[in-house]
Amino acid sequence: MIAVSIVIPHNQVSFDGYETLTKSSEKVQNEFKIEKFDAVTPDLADIVFKGNGIKWTYPWEGEAIDFASGLIKRAYPTTYPKRRMACFASHYLLWYRSFKEDIPLLVLEHDSVFVHKFDPQPIIDSKYDIVGINNPLMATRRAKKFYDIVKENKEDIQPVPSIDEWNVPQGLAGNSAYIIKPNGAKELIAAVEKYGAWPNDALMCKQLIPNMGVTRRFYTKVQGLPSTTTG
Secondary structure (H helix, E strand, C coil), X not given: CEEEEEECCCCHHHHHHHHHHHHHHHHCCCCCCEEEEECCCHHHHHHHHHHCCCCECCCCCCEEEECCCCEEEECCCCXXXXXXXXXXXXXXXXXXXXXXXXCCEEEEECCEEECCCCCCHHHHHCCXXXXXXXXXXXXXXXXXXXXXXXXXXXXXXXXXXXCCCCCCXXXXXXXXXXXXXXXXXXXXHHHHHHHCECCHHHHCECCCCCCEEEECCCCEEECCCCCCCCC
């Protein structure tokens, strides 16, 4: 497994977050190093999309039904759309790396921080292809419900909880920290080909991607940094 953190070039908030993340990993005595992955910047988003044959199909305002899946696509608060597209592209390139190099990746956004020592091997050995390790509180919608369902389930690694109606995309806790295996990456790439590009945490949902799970113990949490996507 290789651990990578998505860091926005020339962005002090992102770099400082990465520094805090790496120090937290050392503090809990993780037995892996965290590589810095230069995020796709908004000015390069269109180039990455065109180069990979990707088309954005998620609404910027209101909501729409995705007729291929039956899911409701509700717009995210977004002042600068290219930032959200760049965020997707950064995750997409890491999915592609996992698939092409046939390796599991621990993907960490710059605002995540370790609170417990993390051993990735049980996840790598599990039946799940994508597993979130992040505390949902302050990281996702209906966070308290997400948290309570996971904690009530005694399985160390368990399916993504249902926190909403069946036609609302439901996945990991904000996609700030997750392990993706090559098969999970393959499924995500296929989903992009079929449904187009959505915000990465909407596309990476249990309705579209099989074998997604979460850990009962939350190994990371978000730092609470200013958003580099919504603003």
